[in-house]
Amino acid sequence: MTTAAPHLIAAVSLSCIVTALTCNPLRAAEIDFLERFRGTWSGSGKVQREGASQPRQVTCSVTGSPAENRISAQGTCRAALIFSRPIGVDLVYDPRSGTYRGTYTGSRIGPAQLTGTRSGDAVNLRIEWPRPVNGDTQAAMVIRNDGQGMLRITVADNLTPGGPTQQTSELVLARR
Known part of the structure; x- marks a missing residue:
């Protein structure tokens, strides 16, 4: 064996590691999923702002800007002449754990923390509100993107402390 052989083995090993990291089918699938959010x-949909209120019809527009291991979508929702609120989601995907973490903005009580995982076309997230909403600080959000130009965002919460969990918001958006 020549003295160049260890260097050749190291180069081949490094090449294998780089290929495994960049060409991993699971990572490629996640990159493809994140790209689904690009665009306007x-x-x-309907949003129920408080447990005792009736759901309000809203119209929304959002611009999605995915990046490596990240979804960022910012926009506005309006309810006729009643209110207009900036909304946004900023999620970072950790390929090691398969977990999404980030922030949701749009609630009048301030930004909420999001944590969850993807299953098929949906990212299932736990919401941690900065202050109690309907008696607690937790709710659930599902962001579903079918890859065919439809984006659905739902939130489920209990409307009374200790009460049953039910859907409180649903937005259905189409790519323009």
């Missing part, structure tokens, strides 16, 4: 989206 608009649509409508």
